[in-house]
Amino acid sequence: MRRGFLPNREVDSDPLYSPYPATRNKKPDRSDRLVSDTALCSTDAPPYTVKELKFWGQKNIRLADDPSMAAKVDLDQLGSSQRLVFRHIKVGTVEVSALLDCAVLNMLPTCFSDPPPALENAIEFRRTGVFANFDIRAAALLHVEIPTIVMQNTLVLNFGMTSAEVYRELMRRASAKTLPALLQLKNFQPPEMCEVEEGILRSHARGIALPAPDVPGSVAMGHSAVFLQASRLNHCCSPNVMLRFDPQSFALTVHSIRPIAKGEEIAHSYIDLTSAPTRDARRSLLRDICHFECLCDRCALPDQAAVRESDARRQRIHDRSYAEILEPFEMWLRSNGRRDLQEVIAFHLAAVEEMQVEGLYHDPYSVHVRTLAACFAVQEDLRSFRAWMGKAREAALTRLAVKTAVDMLRYIVYPETFPWWGWVQRPQSSPRG
Numbered sequence: 001m002r003r004g005f006l007p008n009r010e011v012d013s014d015p016l017y018s019p020y021p022a023t024r025n026k027k028p029d030r031s032d033r034l035v036s037d038t039a040l041c042s043t044d045a046p047p048y049t050v051k052e053l054k055f056w057g058q059k060n061i062r063l064a065d066d067p068s069m070a071a072k073v074d075l076d077q078l079g080s081s082q083r084l085v086f087r088h089i090k091v092g093t094v095e096v097s098a099l100l101d102c103a104v105l106n107m108l109p110t111c112f113s114d115p116p117p118a119l120e121n122a123i124e125f126r127r128t129g130v131f132a133n134f135d136i137r138a139a140a141l142l143h144v145e146i147p148t149i150v151m152q153n154t155l156v157l158n159f160g161m162t163s164a165e166v167y168r169e170l171m172r173r174a175s176a177k178t179l180p181a182l183l184q185l186k187n188f189q190p191p192e193m194c195e196v197e198e199g200i201l202r203s204h205a206r207g208i209a210l211p212a213p214d215v216p217g218s219v220a221m222g223h224s225a226v227f228l229q230a231s232r233l234n235h236c237c238s239p240n241v242m243l244r245f246d247p248q249s250f251a252l253t254v255h256s257i258r259p260i261a262k263g264e265e266i267a268h269s270y271i272d273l274t275s276a277p278t279r280d281a282r283r284s285l286l287r288d289i290c291h292f293e294c295l296c297d298r299c300a301l302p303d304q305a306a307v308r309e310s311d312a313r314r315q316r317i318h319d320r321s322y323a324e325i326l327e328p329f330e331m332w333l334r335s336n337g338r339r340d341l342q343e344v345i346a347f348h349l350a351a352v353e354e355m356q357v358e359g360l361y362h363d364p365y366s367v368h369v370r371t372l373a374a375c376f377a378v379q380e381d382l383r384s385f386r387a388w389m390g391k392a393r394e395a396a397l398t399r400l401a402v403k404t405a406v407d408m409l410r411y412i413v414y415p416e417t418f419p420w421w422g423w424v425q426r427p428q429s430s431p432r433g
């Protein structure tokens with residue numbers, strides 16, 4: 001176990017913003033374990049009536065770039081739950097410059113666990129992107145990184161600092177070792193939108209899930225972090241890696257979601273691809289949120305016909321509900337094996353192929369491959385069962401579903417322990433297990 005926060009050097013100062021006492025924070029305040037050299041405190045008198053709060057909110061709240069955020073933030077509730085503070089969080093030997101709510105800080109572990117080790121030298125970070133150094137299998141851990149800066153996405157600015165000053169302060173507090181590297185990151189924000197420091201942090205910050213206190217609006221606030229190396233990862237609408245952030249180790253991990261060839265660019269998706277099935281929808285989302293025109297392989301298809309085909313495939317993937325995915329095999333079981341199992345297999349193979357062509361390996365993919373494994377299990381087709389169960393296991397590992405992956409390994413080694421094994425031979429009986 002590594003040490004969590006730096007030992008206290010001085011009494012905790014006022015939080016940056018504390019318009020009302022944080023009465024809802026019933027957990028013991030552990031902020032005395034945090035270093036605080038914060039000398040800033042609230043300068044504006046907080047508003048008290050809902051009307052004033054709303055007006056004050058329009059003036060002072062800087063919403064994150066996601067426009068849907070605006071709808072989620074309840075200004076009436078917001079003021080009573082916010083106590084933003086600048087802090088240094090110590091993770092192993094790394095000091096993270098943070099601007100977080102006290103309640104969120106209190107929910108972080110006092111000791112961070114060690115993250116798992118990454119595959120050595122698997123990827124190369126170049127200025128313009130990240131590339132595979134050798135052929136990589138699916139579900140490999142390619143990179144582990146502690147953030148340099150962590151912040152709340154939605155800043156409530158009534159403590160006498162402009163948003164530019166807040167971002168500058170976060171940068172200033174980054175360790176002397178990382179500051180030059182931070183300043184070298186490109187600012188991709190339109191120059192009229194914000195100053196350089198804010199532009200750099202906004203361009204390279206990615207969303208992370210931190211524990212959120214049970215107060216209205218706190219989840220909508222969201223958090224993001226800047227990772228010096230992982231910020232080199234470009235966006236792709238057919239990503240080959242998935243990023244995870246684990247608050248227990250305070251580390252970002254990068255996992256391959258399919259086999260990757262040597263020299264191939266490593267890229268993840270900046271957006272939720274399931275919410276934007278067509279190229280136009282994806283591009284418009286990326287323009288709105290990230291201010292760039294997507295030039296990934298999927299968006300830069302050679303002609304309009306190829307784009308239409310890709311859109312149609314993604315729309316079909318998008319439209320298929322879980323019930324629809326599960327239905328053919330369930331119907332086959334209910335028919336006591338009298339229906340044609342080959343039709344069920346063909347349905348799943350076609351869906352898997354579509355997902356592979358589009359490079360989409362989100363949850364429905366694992367349902368398809370698991371069901372294919374079951375289709376071959378009922379026929380006692382050992383080779384195909386092991387192949388599909390192997391893919392299902394990779395999908396589980398990518399999602400960090402370790403227990404499921406262990407169960408699947410057991411089925412691969414001892415196929416007869418799989419509940420549907422050989423069921424076609426004895427269709428009247430119910431599955432074992």
Ligand SMILES: C[S@@+](CC[C@H](N)C(=O)[O-])C[C@H]1O[C@@H](n2cnc3c(N)ncnc32)[C@H](O)[C@@H]1O
Binds near residue numbers: 129232
């Ligand atoms: C976090 S940076 C990624 C690394 C970046 N290429 C660099 O040189 O620092 C994000 C920026 O990279 C560029 N970018 C990333 N993915 C892209 C894509 N698919 N198409 C076009 N530009 C992309 C955009 O300018 C975006 O604002």
